[in-house]
Amino acid sequence: MTSQSDEFPPPQKRPRILPWSGDGNNRCPKNSLCNSRWPKNNLCSNKCPKDNLCYLDSDQQVTDTPSTIMAFRGAASMVSTTPDRDGTVFAMYPSPGSESPVFGHIEAMMEAEDSPRPNKISAPYEVPQFPIEQIEDKLKLHRQLSAMVERSNVKYEASETAVDDVDVKVSDIDESDYTPRYQRVYISGEETSSYLLDNLITNVPVEDISKSSKLLIEALRLREKYMAWAVQGFPTVTSRFLREAGTEDPSGPVRPSPALCSDPKSLEDHPIHPPLKEGCPFDVDMPEDNGYCFQMVDGLFQIYSSEEDLKQNKPKNYHFPDFTRYIQDHNLMCALIANGPVKSFCYRRLQYLTSKYQLHVLLNEMRELAAQKAVPHRDFYNIRKVDTHIHAASCMNQKHLLRFIKKAVKNHPDEVVCHSQTHGSMTLSQVFASMNLTAYDLSVDMLDVHADRNTFHRFDKFNAKYNPVGESRLREVFLKTDNYLNGKYFGHIIKEVMSDLEESKYQNAELRLSIYGKSQDEWDKLAQWAVQHKVHNENVRWLIQVPRLFDVYKSNNIMESFGALIDNLFRPLFEATINPASHPEIHAFLQYVIGFDSVDDESKPENLALDKDTPTPQFWTDTENPPYAYYLYYMYANMCTLNQLRLDRGLNTLVLRPHCGEAGSIQHLVTGFLLSENISHGLLLRKVPVLQFLYYLAQIGIAMSPLSNNSLFLNYHRNPLPEYLARGLLVSLSSDDPLQFHFTKEPLMEEYSIATQVWKLSQTDMCELARNSVLMSGFEHEIKQFWIGPNYTRDGVAGNDIKRTNVPNIRVAYRHETLLDELTNIFRHPSDKEGN
Incomplete structure (x- = not known):
């Protein structure tokens, strides 16, 4: 019992x-x-x-x-x-x-x-x-x-907090110590390092994977060379992979990387706000004449050390690709993006990147949010953000322009503002009387500068919106730098916009000013406008946009050949670089110019293909406009020589950041991949998986303007920006034309607000876009050190300061590790194939 x-x-x-x-x-x-x-x-x-x-x-x-x-x-x-x-x-x-x-x-x-x-x-x-x-x-x-x-x-434990929370010198901490703890997505198995797994993932035969990898590596090598010749940026991660694959350093001067040429900087020496500059911003040092000479040969400027070298035709050894080589490389890239196996490989890699990001968000979204909440005083509103694509002539909203015009008519009615062949000199009140208008009659609806549904796929109607009340005379008076008043009103309204940016403190802009290339004194007039009216602010830098309008100039007998346009565009810059005293205003103004832009309607048909028989600029006398690739090559090649000359003289260099891929041919994106550091728009990348994958591997900046695209070429919900962001492309938000597309005095915040609501972006996404905008902007390296961290150029988490960017280290680590995985996946195939 x-x-x-x-x-x-x-x-x-x-x-x-x-x-x-x-x-x-x-x-x-x-x-x-x-x-x-x-x-x-x-x-x-x-x-x-x-x-x-x-x-x-x-x-x-x-x-x-x-x-x-x-x-x-x-x-x-x-x-x-x-x-x-x-x-x-x-x-x-x-x-x-x-x-x-x-x-x-x-x-x-x-x-x-x-x-x-x-x-x-x-x-x-x-x-x-x-x-x-x-x-x-x-x-x-x-x-x-x-x-x-x-x-x-x-005392110390590796964590997601900023480095300055620990009593350890930054230089004493290895980069691996910065790695945050988060849930990673790995693909593992017995065949992880073999071709079998890649075949299963990409659904591409083994031999095609090797060929695709070799072609992609060759494309990256081409871009690295073109960036080095033009003294433009190239990501250090991709460059290291190219070195390990046996690629030699590209010839020509390579832009010195702050991440490699200096030790890690201390956080104490770089507070959140950069020190204010005292005195006139245009009081700059004036270097002496170095005695160089130059001349243009076949549309390309060549530099000579002396008059004797000029007579003996011994130019300095400044590197740039000749036109024949450029055509060969361009054709090679066009063939690459049409290669079937490469298209399949890149498409599936992009799909994998999208799915991997979605898993990352599901696993780590709350961790990222917790990391942001742990940072004191920092949120989306007080992190630095840059409007990387905005035109100066439309940087104000329509209400701002209306108030400014009314105030000018009220306070200066008798000021002579223009000269007409029929009416002679005209005051501001007479200009409005000729249109049967008074200041009281003006309204936002009367100005009619805002884009509407009628501008969709109608670039001609959109350009007409730049004329207030439909009158080009008002545009000339208020929105031009070269007019009867030498751009007085335009300078005042630009300074009001700058004042708004300065008041916001954390918003910055890169405004575009136009140089048409119709005469050689355009640069002098533009520089005099900036210096005379003191149009400068630490929140603003300038880009020079060059409209592709040679066919219009030729039809109106303004110039004989395309070579004249190139000469008018670059000759004053070479003169101001060799002897700054010859153009003191240009020399001072160039200190705040960061690059060139090429603008026009990309949807215009291009009937001419480039080949070895294409005429050089001095012989391009046809009334037909040169192709997009032709325009950009001669801008790029002359910029190569100019940058190497300015680098020798210790002056700032310029970059090429054209409008590219908004509409028209996808070959424009090939041109942008070879020649430009960053591009604007890039909508057509969604149709070209090979180029989209290459833009990701090379981390080419893309300034996107969804509201602008919504009114012109692509509905908002079809915009690929959230897809690009998920895959890891270096994208940023920009406003393009606030006068036509926005309603508030903070158009950039308007872009972020609408994008966040429509696409349900997280706080981390918004802060990542803002950090991207600073990274791809043309602001000086020293200023970026204050804005996003003194070591921002270092790879991965070591370059992120969450106390300044509000971007969690988890997100930065994910982006860096994913890029390393993709580069490793590509670069190991050729060597494995040779070893086998």
Whole structure:
């Protein structure tokens, strides 16, 4: 016969709960898990193997313990005690049979447990006194506080916080120490390093994978060479892979990388805000004439050390690709993007990047948000952001322009503003009288400068919107730098926009000013306008846009050949570089010019293909406009020589950032890949997977303007920006033309607001876009060090300062590791194939 003790287990002994003695000398009774003393803050100083809580056996007799984990009726229940001000112990005590804690004094609860309760229900649950969400929040806060106290007792531990939180020199920390903890997505298996896995992933035959990789590597080599010749940027990560693959350094001067030529900078030397410059911004050093000479040969400027070298035709060895080589490389790239296996390979890699990002967001979104919340004082509103694509003639909104025109008519009605062949000199009031208008009649609707549904795929109607009230005369008076008043009104309204940017503090812009190339004094007039009216602000830098309008000039007999346009565009720059005293205003103005832009309607048909028989610029006398690739090559080639000359003289260099891929032929994107550091728009990349993948590998900046595209070429919901961002392309938001597309005085914030609402972007996405805009902008390296961190040029997390960018290290690490994976996947195939 079995005894009762053998048949039925003895009843479990309930732990006895005693008030906390408060002397801080009690030890955790579970020595195998935690052998440290209980501190007076009720938190265990040792990290338990579970979730920072010690789990005690149900038969463990507990005495004098401030926090206890009990097993009651087969379920773990927690008692967390805290002494009140009067010494009374307050406990969060889960009731038997329930996971919902009851809050109250511990003595009262013990009495309640011992005394029978009437009408006690028999079900193993009870209605909680507090909402479950509130209880979970309290438990989560308890765990977070435990972790914070534990970390405070450790001198250093790699974490997601900024580097300056640790009392360690930045140079003493290895880059691997910056790696944050987050959930990564890996593809593993026995065949991970073989061609079989790639065949399964990409659905491309093994031999095609090797060929595709070699072609992609060749395309990256081409871009690296073209960037080096023009002294433009190229990502250091991709460059390292090319070096390891046996590619020699490209000939010509390579832009010195701040990440490689200097040690890590200290955070103390770079506060959040850069120091203000004192004095006139156009008071710059004037280098002496170095005695160089130059001349244009076949549309390309050549530099000579002296007059003697000029006579003997011995130009300096400045590197740039000749036109024949450029045509060969351009044709090679066009053949590459049409290669079937390469298209399949790149398409599937892009799909993989999209899916991987979606998994990353599902796994780490809350971690990224928690990292942002842990940063004091920093959020999306007070991180630096740059409007990387905005035109100066339309940088104000329509209400701003209306108020400015009304104020000018009211305050300066008798000022002579223009000269007409029929009316002679005309005052501002006479100009409005000739249109049968008064200042009172003007309204936003009367100005008619805003784009509407009628401008969709009608670039001609969009250009007409630049004329207020449909009158080109008002555009000449208020929106031109070269007019009767030497751009007085335009300078004033630009300075008002600059004042708004300065007031916002964290918004910056890269405004485009036009040089048409119709005469050689255009540069002098533009520079005099900027210097005379002091049109400068530390929140603004300039780009020079060159409209592709040679066919219009030729039809109006303004110039004879395309070579005249190139000569008018670059000759003043070479003169100001060789002898700054010959053009002092141009020399001063160029200190704040960051590059060139090429603008016009890309949807115009191009009937001419480039080949070796294409005429040189001095022989291009046809009324037909040269192709896009022809325009950009001669801008790029002359910019190569100019940049290498300015680099020798210790002056700032310029970059090429054209409008590219908004409409028209996809060959424009090939031209942009070879010649330009960044592009604007890039909508057609969604149709060319090979180029899109190459733009990702080369991290080419793309300034996108969804509201502008929505009115001209592509509906907002079809815009590929969120897709580009998910895949890891270097994209940023820009406003393009606030006068035509925006309503508020903060058009860039308007872009972010609408994009966030329509595409449901997270706070991390918005901050990543803002950081991208600073990275791809033309602001000086020293300024970027203040804005996004002194070590921003370093790869991965080591280059991120979350206290300035508000971008979590998790997101930066994911982007960097994913790029490394894709580059590794490509670069290992040729070597593996040769080894096999």
